[in-house]
Amino acid sequence: MSDNVRSLLEQVKNGQVDVDVALLKLKMKPIEDLGYANVDLHRQLRQGVPEVIYGAGKTSEQIVGIISSMQSNGQGHILITRLAPDVASEVQEQHSLTYIKDAHIGYVGDMPTKKTESSIAIVTGGTSDYKVAEECAITAEFYGNRVNRIYDVGVAGIHRLLQHLDIIMSAKVIVVIAGMEGALASVVGGLVDVPVIAVPTSVGYGTAFGGVTALLSMLNSCASGVTVVNIDNGFGAAYTANMINHIGESK
Amino acid sequence: MSDNVRSLLEQVKNGQVDVDVALLKLKMKPIEDLGYANVDLHRQLRQGVPEVIYGAGKTSEQIVGIISSMQSNGQGHILITRLAPDVASEVQEQHSLTYIKDAHIGYVGDMPTKKTESSIAIVTGGTSDYKVAEECAITAEFYGNRVNRIYDVGVAGIHRLLQHLDIIMSAKVIVVIAGMEGALASVVGGLVDVPVIAVPTSVGYGTAFGGVTALLSMLNSCASGVTVVNIDNGFGAAYTANMINHIGESK
Amino acid sequence: MSDNVRSLLEQVKNGQVDVDVALLKLKMKPIEDLGYANVDLHRQLRQGVPEVIYGAGKTSEQIVGIISSMQSNGQGHILITRLAPDVASEVQEQHSLTYIKDAHIGYVGDMPTKKTESSIAIVTGGTSDYKVAEECAITAEFYGNRVNRIYDVGVAGIHRLLQHLDIIMSAKVIVVIAGMEGALASVVGGLVDVPVIAVPTSVGYGTAFGGVTALLSMLNSCASGVTVVNIDNGFGAAYTANMINHIGESK
Amino acid sequence: MSDNVRSLLEQVKNGQVDVDVALLKLKMKPIEDLGYANVDLHRQLRQGVPEVIYGAGKTSEQIVGIISSMQSNGQGHILITRLAPDVASEVQEQHSLTYIKDAHIGYVGDMPTKKTESSIAIVTGGTSDYKVAEECAITAEFYGNRVNRIYDVGVAGIHRLLQHLDIIMSAKVIVVIAGMEGALASVVGGLVDVPVIAVPTSVGYGTAFGGVTALLSMLNSCASGVTVVNIDNGFGAAYTANMINHIGESK
Amino acid sequence: MSDNVRSLLEQVKNGQVDVDVALLKLKMKPIEDLGYANVDLHRQLRQGVPEVIYGAGKTSEQIVGIISSMQSNGQGHILITRLAPDVASEVQEQHSLTYIKDAHIGYVGDMPTKKTESSIAIVTGGTSDYKVAEECAITAEFYGNRVNRIYDVGVAGIHRLLQHLDIIMSAKVIVVIAGMEGALASVVGGLVDVPVIAVPTSVGYGTAFGGVTALLSMLNSCASGVTVVNIDNGFGAAYTANMINHIGESK
């Protein structure tokens, strides 16, 4: 692969290929085709973070293969989301994988020792939002962020939230995770001056509609500064929060 | 009509008809058929409040006719909801009607001078909820309730709500009126110990879906003690609030 | 905790802190953080009823821990809703818990011996609404209410309902529980002059949509005085009914 | 056209074409192609009633042309539904058309003088259902049915319905027309032993969803014997009611 | 019970109670309260057919009890719909029950030997609609109707339908049962001149939405004379078809 890159750069130097095309080519090359998957080996360069394996609907064989492909291309830090316990066990027979069952998340490689100065606050409405919150927290930590967990502070007892206001307000970005009516996002959004990423959860019954009500509530927040991700998408919230939290950090 | 009632009561006295049947007949009789409407003249007895005319989709001729029928049967206090301004004008040519344009509501007869000791608090999220709130407030006042209006205290600036906490908490029943994500119902519901009737409004755009999001949010409130009525149904909330507020009042 | 309260009250007495702030502080303090939950120990004062544990999605360990925390803070009466039978069994190994399997509800402490003079009527459309009705009835009884059960009186055979009209009409507040088309709420609402709290149930198939049809029907009741809670939310209906039924009762 | 039919019948007589094919050909032939429409001139034979023109979205020119085509083929009785007043006026310049503005319906030819012995009962929940009810009633009368109108007897005041029970029960088929929660269909369906055709109407607001709630309610009726047509489809209900009402009638 | 009826009739004879009240009382009385169910023992009189037990969500104990109550009140013919095989087995230990597993339907008593002259045609789109079709057919037969089954004639191969046109057209009423896009109802409705009752089924996948697409399609049939029941409601279609098919039959 490096030969290709060198020759490409030489073409640029010689003026044979302009910079745009070269950039494009760089972005487009490094894929390994495993048959069942096109492993994207340049993502760490292109998007600043390693490839994440979406574990749902993949066999343990496929996941093992993708990890091997990545490792043989020098990627030692790999995150796997929505990884069922039984699949995780099978993967662990082949690779050294840390698995957190509560969050259905696993990772290859060590947690980073260096963390950001600034922090991400993860705030949940209730105990039932725990799984989504941990998917979010572990992802954020795996990406090198300092994380503050403030769990079970839903608006039905708003004093619990107000008690933790200082720690919430000190964050550079806040993830609010709530099911049922999702009002917590609006209340937090109205109190702080940093971006709030709202994660609706499928907690609730009847007209909670598996998280749709919380989602709609968050999309219509009367507080400004709230953006939303898919239901139960703790990973997605962490991904964006990580981007924001790293702005201005010394590398 | 009174002849029927007398004869019925005599039948009861003679043991010819038992009390249940008599009660049922009493409930079923007093209807005047105008062709276009079956005016229900005993509702004040049966449900404690006068017949209310739902103005939407009725011509001014029909409304005039129904008012006349009621008045000739001794009902001097009549409320008309969802009454369009032009229809109201035409009705006013035939009857003495007080019309509040902002709330699209009108009434025949005077506002009651005697009010309840206890009060109904009407709390809104924003200025745009004004119309629904006034439909609610005027209905409640027409039914003899003391009403406290606390408007524009939505959760995006929760301190505005907390400032009015004392007056809200002193009510016997609270109506919370909000559009967008409707989070106000949950926040109020979590702070008080009296029934909260939540009215979703059609305020908002996009995924506010004309009030559906606020409705769903309110139905899934993580706070207990919150019940819900139809979107923009200020009248319905006032009707139930009136029932609750009159409990234990000296008649 | 009492030290904090005493010093706060002294501040008030000295004029150092005004009454509002003191009240607010009183409402905001008494929380015990168990890590997985922020137990709210002042709710009985703030909302008149003890904390209720929403059992769904909680492990038996978490529930056992929350009960212990409450008991060690002097709360002897605890209600647990949506408690699965197997979780209940595990809780019973640690705490004395009365469990009613049909309603998936349990409670710690005795049922109150003193009941309200006035009663709550719980009316259901069919036999299939039994579980939701019992969740409602047991909650109401646990809160000290006299409860009248009138089950299986749906509108397909309206004479069954009319037969029980007297007992229904004697209630201070009525809970109507029905699935399918939920018409029972409208029929009851049209006959009585007390608040009707309607609970749609997930009974039915096809376009019953798991209770959505009954919910929509109840929200659009042509009868006034009907408010609605979430699908299958027997607890929520009982909570509000309890508030209403206690109005005017001697304490 | 008659030449074709004769030759076809001769083919059948000669055994050249079997009966099935002949029937099929008879059903398939009599169409006049106007360019903008394929006028179906045999419908009266095939389905027992004349072609009905669905007026919505047709120009007055198109309607005039279709009427002319029908008349020149011997069809003197023509019904036109969903005919806007201005289009009706333009049609009336070319054809003798009776137009009923309230029901947006018109017809060419006289109302039949002979009516069925048995009757269709048309029952509505409120005054606002009037337009749909009249579309239904006039269609039924145009098809030669005796019609009984029982309007404004919704379940919020169920005694109004019970008062008219005798006339409702004497019908051979009942059309129930209601908006909002549409509970009337269930109540009527539970009281009678003849087919009930339920027509949801778009009356209501908010979660009435333009008739969807009434439709869902009617589809889930706990009473048996209720079938449903599209929202506001008074014509469709009359069409089926006419079929049922004519069963067993002397021709 | 008979004493009550006799005394009521004597009251009528004496003129003490008028006919309407007597009829109403007759309709309202004969209920046996089993605690878990209010068994309606007069339905055969009121609606012409015996009480049907909706088996879904009832325990075998409850069903056994209801059957016993009915039998001890002289009702020998009982239909039980949506009866799961295991519950049916348990019921069969107590009562003589004929159970048809494919249709999840059972009945106590013999099939009637006398059938109607006229027939009900039951037409299905595909083999997968079989269960719903048999629920419909057996119900209709249990109510004494001659039934013609025309299965698997969906519009994808319309010649299959046209082949059976004669038998379909000879019916007094037609039930069309189809899933997926439900187009069969429109095609049949356009060919015949008798009432068509359409039953959408939950057959299909993806945007078939469990029968909602077929339901919507049937409600919007461009053919007149089509009415619709709930998804998979074979019983409901048979119930109405039975009513229609018995019109004009010698009793």
Next chain:
Amino acid sequence: MSDNVRSLLEQVKNGQVDVDVALLKLKMKPIEDLGYANVDLHRQLRQGVPEVIYGAGKTSEQIVGIISSMQSNGQGHILITRLAPDVASEVQEQHSLTYIKDAHIGYVGDMPTKKTESSIAIVTGGTSDYKVAEECAITAEFYGNRVNRIYDVGVAGIHRLLQHLDIIMSAKVIVVIAGMEGALASVVGGLVDVPVIAVPTSVGYGTAFGGVTALLSMLNSCASGVTVVNIDNGFGAAYTANMINHIGESK
């Protein structure tokens, strides 16, 4: 622009740039930025047909500018869809534009004189589908296709469809356009052996839901070979039909 292309090709010849990159560059270059629009001048090469202007929501000034830009780049044949009559008039003041009001479509340049040997059949369910059908037909003709229009042959009178079977079956591809329940697509799809492109239309009322019912019906067609486009998207159907109809044609 041509300079760029020549130099690019020289780079390819010299081996400086490989074929893929050259192709990509060719595809990516020819855009004229008008500020309000990025006019795509190579589309005729890339996709075989000229750029189509989607007229909805564009001012006449913008449309005039885009046409000018295209013409000055040598594109003489331009189609404009969803062009309101008043906007069309304003465009006609600047450009020679043929406008077909019924289809809200316009074009610059002449209709092609050479047409395909094979034909596209456009089949509609009713007269109300005319506008969508003409958008489809004119688009197809503008792209050089022979088009057969078979209008108003819906399944309520299926003999009308069967009469035109020969002409329908002779097409290389069929567009079926229908509203209400959209059953026509399934019936046609079951009779022919060429691709059927189904266009649901917004014709209908109530549960037609503005075309959603027809769309769902078409997506669930029990006939194979049916693909679907967006509601009222006559242009889109014509676009794909044109692609198919040109396969195997001599250029």
Next chain:
Amino acid sequence: MSDNVRSLLEQVKNGQVDVDVALLKLKMKPIEDLGYANVDLHRQLRQGVPEVIYGAGKTSEQIVGIISSMQSNGQGHILITRLAPDVASEVQEQHSLTYIKDAHIGYVGDMPTKKTESSIAIVTGGTSDYKVAEECAITAEFYGNRVNRIYDVGVAGIHRLLQHLDIIMSAKVIVVIAGMEGALASVVGGLVDVPVIAVPTSVGYGTAFGGVTALLSMLNSCASGVTVVNIDNGFGAAYTANMINHIGESK
């Protein structure tokens, strides 16, 4: 059967029956009624491909019977879709059936040795779309098409797609299979000049709504030339793709 056909053709020759009727009869005859199914034996003639058995909801006995009926009528190539593994095993005891478990598809007879010159490209967004893609690919191959699989090239790493552009662009028709937001259909559609058939898949969670989001996205593609089939309908896409791919091929 052949006797019927001969006599029919003689009738045509003699002028006793015209060509249209003869064609219609030919299309309508060859059905074998198995009781549980009407096997359509002429479909290969009428639509160019053999009958396909939709395996979902059919017992192994029914499938075995249908295969036997087809084979005894000379159809040696039979495809069975949505065939569960356990049912497939039972069928294999009676018939020689090739079964591909990953695609839940089976076939009787050999794969065709002769393939089309032109090819169908099948493009998927991710590994999770594999099952639907293989249902599509095997169907297409069974119908004699050359198939190119380009899997796991979703838009999140658009360079993966661009790398395979040449092979995609060389196809005569493209099937794009994607879940989640289904954006791949638009991107491919904007790059190519051949018909794109889009298959939304049920891959995703939360607001993916089981494929509805991908479906809606594909229906609203801003790229022209995209038509859509039902969610997960790989078979349907292959069926239409096969039709298109065979145009202009030498038979």
Next chain:
Amino acid sequence: MSDNVRSLLEQVKNGQVDVDVALLKLKMKPIEDLGYANVDLHRQLRQGVPEVIYGAGKTSEQIVGIISSMQSNGQGHILITRLAPDVASEVQEQHSLTYIKDAHIGYVGDMPTKKTESSIAIVTGGTSDYKVAEECAITAEFYGNRVNRIYDVGVAGIHRLLQHLDIIMSAKVIVVIAGMEGALASVVGGLVDVPVIAVPTSVGYGTAFGGVTALLSMLNSCASGVTVVNIDNGFGAAYTANMINHIGESK
């Protein structure tokens, strides 16, 4: 007001009130009650930006009053969104207001002269997204951000997007605005390594469902780093983008 603040601070200094309470009080005080609105005068402190007036549903009198209240409290920079042209004209009679009609947005005070070093890229799919894009752009500029507009680069012609990749990639945060299928958000999200805020617009017809399809598509983006706001909510996207873009900027 300042008196209150001073006394509060003295209480803090004296140790009578602790810092948390003081902070809370500071946040809760500065509200001016205009009757129709509770103007929030401390928002600039609390959330870093001035109060924004949501113009929809407010009269010009109300808006004039709110502006006056703000100005008399020292707020010179005021933004008003969703401001209709006629209301804007009336406001301009009382206040110096800059109004941008295309974006339905206005502001009081000058645009800031100092801008951020880093930039926000605003990318749209088509010309029809212009209004929402300008609401976003002007809001961002009013908050002092450097803004790059890249309009009309939808995925149907993906080369248009790739051409602008450099400028897009140089932004600190990107707002993607698109209607129809909203695929642009995924494509951009897959190419960049900064936060992408996606704004679905109501552009499209039929199953675009007024922006819902674009919203769902964006929520299910297979690209990470995409968060979403309400349909057409250009303001909301700008608000969050502003927060992110200011991180690390020298104040």
